[in-house]
Amino acid sequence: MTQPQNRRAFLAGFTAASVILAFSPSARAWLxxxxxxADAVPLPPLDGQLLFAPDDLGAAADDFGHILHHTPFAVLLPGSIADIRRIVRFAHAHRIPIGGMSMIGNTHSVYGQSQVEAGIVINMASLAAIHEIDEDCALxxxxxxxxxxxAATTPLGKSPPALTDHIDLSIGGTLSVGGIGGQAFRHGMLVDNVLELEVVTAQGRLVACSPTRHPALFHAALGGIGQFGIITRARVRxxxxxxxxxxYTALYSALVDMMADQEMLMDDGRFxxxxxFALPAEGGGWMYQIEAAKYYAPGQPPDDAALTGDLGFAPSxxxxxxxxxxxxxxxxxxxxxxxKSIGAWELPHPWIDTFVPGSQAASFIQSVLDQTxxxxxGGGPILIYPFKRAAVTAPFVALPDEPTxxxxxxxRTAPPPAVPDLLAKNRAxxxxxxxxxxxxxxxxxxxFTSADWQDHFGAAWPAFVHLKHRFDPRRVLTPGPAIFD
Structure with missing residues (x-):
């Protein structure tokens, strides 16, 4: 339906590479x-480009975190979904790892999740068409x-039910990890609002899947960290x-008071x-800001007193x-x-996002803030908000086993010398x-180690391993998270 930019112009904007014609499996080298x-294997024909220039490889050896840097052999700018199938089949045959959930420049991976050492990174930015917008979904x-x-749906009075706070992210990358925002208490995560997917598996098969058609792959790909296939299209609700x-925003002096109001609002659904958020308080420590939003039709504004009159924030x-x-x-x-204008966007971002059991949330969050x-x-925000466990259905989005x-x-944003200490704090x-x-x-x-990942998935780990063997038996897809030794 729409194409944000002409694909030929997009591809032309990247550095021209030397002419690479083949790959040597024994030497692990492009030729x-x-x-x-003697064992040279010709590259498959492509509609797009396979890039080898140092500038392109350097861009693919980075992410939003600017902490880890793994340099690939090549970067694929696909001219079609067929290109992805061709290069994935080639990589699978020759055991070349694939960065399968990368869209360079539009990802919030902060620890090398979409990078791949000596492999191929797929930059999905060249496949960015909106094909359909219907009454209840978009392809x-x-x-x-x-x-x-x-930008395409709001003039029609429509929106995905759930969104991340920063929407300048790719749909495929977000769906590979989960995607969460302030509507989660009502609508779950972004992965809970997908009707169909098209996925390229590690063998290069293009599979159209949904809850009723190839459901194992559908549910595995949503929140599956790129381990089971590369999402190429999605039909989103x-x-x-x-x-x-x-x-609305308002301030609280005590964390427990804000959390009590958040849970009341989650339960009654008025917003x-x-x-x-936790915000720096004058003189040290933290104060707490609630943020809530009410949708309304033009000319029919909400009743402020009815929405906020029983909340415990400081009225002023x-x-x-x-x-x-x-x-x-x-x-x-x-x-x-x-x-971006002051250069802070390019600094390291040793972020940690956690899911805290509701029964432990007040004490755990307060204890961390007392040590932060x-x-x-570095000026970065601290987010604090509840959602309902039952609203999240993707099997590999690991969450605490509690209702809230x-x-x-x-x-965080940090100067490079501070990063090791902050990563150690993240681990603690x-x-x-x-x-x-x-x-x-x-x-x-x-x-994270492989043992950490087993603990992370818990009872779902055997199913995770089984589906990995089924859809990516050579384990070439998305090695960045280091899930498997």
């Missing part, structure tokens, strides 16, 4: 002269960004939205969106602003533009949380 190796390429989809949003701190639905969804964009300073955060779960995220936070029955969000910067 410009196939006769240089999109995996490289489409949520902001592009919103749309709901009617009235066009305007009133966004369409609920989040919260209440603010309300009216935004279009698109501007509310894209409210982070001005901050991102500012951070504003300097530790809190997202608790320390989204994780270990304490693990012992309480909590989990980490897989995009986090937390050093």
């Amino acid at each position: 410009s002269e196939p006769e240089a190796a 999109v390429d995996a490289g489409v960004r949520w902001v592009d989809l919103l 749309l709901v009617d939205v009235p066009g305007m949003v009133r966004r 369409d969106y609920v989040e919260g 701190t209440l603010t309300a602003e009216d935004l279009t639905h698109f501007d509310f969804a894209n409210r982070i964009a001005p901050l991102v533009a500012f951070l 300073t504003a300097d530790d955060m 779960v809190y997202l608790f995220s320390l989204l 936070i994780y270990e304490t949380l693990r012992d309480l029955g909590g989990k980490r969000y897989v995009a986090s910067g937390v050093p």
